[in-house]
Amino acid sequence: MESIRKQASKLREQVAKQQQAVLKRLGNLGNEAVMIDEEELMCHQKLQDLYISTRATKHFQRSVVRGVEAFISTSSKQMEIVRKLAENCCKYGAENQSASTHLARGSEYFGTSYNSIEDEREAFLKVLGEQVAEPLRAQIAGAPLEDARHLTHRYDKLRQEVEAQVADVLRRRLKSTSVSVESSVKLQNAEARLTELKSSTVALGKEATAAMLSVEDQQQQMTFHKLRTMNAKNRDTQETAATYLPKGNAIHN
Template sequence: MVVDEVEMRVHHQLDKLYKSTREKRDFQKEIVKAAEAFTAIGYKHIEAGTKLSEDCCKYGVENPNDEVLAKAASIYGDARKHAEKEVEDLNKLFFSQVLEPLRAMVAGSPLEDARHLAQRYSKMRQEAEIQAAEVSRRQARVREAPIPEN
């Protein structure tokens, strides 16, 4: 009966592992969703900033007789365009260096392997219990059946 106690302990440990890996995977998925939202907002911000910089440059070109304001708008538009380019580069870097590895981690094998191991163990245990019950039934039938003498 010691084997059964050890087996039950291992089964409980695998069950805990299964639950904790599922919780960690769900947490990682939430982090990925947040990172995706962050990059989406970043791209919307870049889009709005780029439009503003284009409009400022356009105002500067179309209104040369309003010297001070046109020149200021043009300078601001150019500066804004360069700043948006830097933000876009940062957003691309965040996407490639943070978001993609996070996605790979969520779909990664260590967590899934642990979950599949726990599922396989549980299935094997159920099959072993079914086979043990079948063996017990057959042994009982053999004991009850009369032994023919030659």
């Protein structure tokens, strides 16, 4: 009998320790403990990666827009200075044509050439503003990104509800040693609610992932295209401007 009592006592201690371990785990439920489904875990990780990726691209787009705006502002001031210089050169050349001097002819060529160069720069700045900065600014504040982020936030919130519901189900199962009709019904309702929440989480996760993937692709495509546009227009501007420079050599003739 003594041996049986010792075994029973030992068994009760083991059960108590197991219950304490379960309760402790219930009090510290994390994402990995709650979301057992491997596919859902992958969806959650994918959404986190997409959120980080789209946020980084958004910040990069902002830096591009700010850089372009600063470049336009600085270049516009330089353009005013050069145009004033070119205007003075053209004025001197026009007013002193009767003298037929090299300086008069050279000044007019110089002024005309640099006016043409500044026309090219003005067109370049217009492209930067209208075809680079404005579209990027619109995408930064656009609805697709905000809508995709809203779906992601909803998904995270629903996922937290699943965690809480899992904890509730596990607590009710823990009490199943003294089953009553009422507790059994409550457990069934809790399990049904958990199934419903998990199903909604999976569906919303897929919707949010699709939206974020679409936004990521749009961001990548547009930003890359705008950088190419900026580079191509800059190259064309430099090449065209170079064709005007030889005219300035007339100042030596």
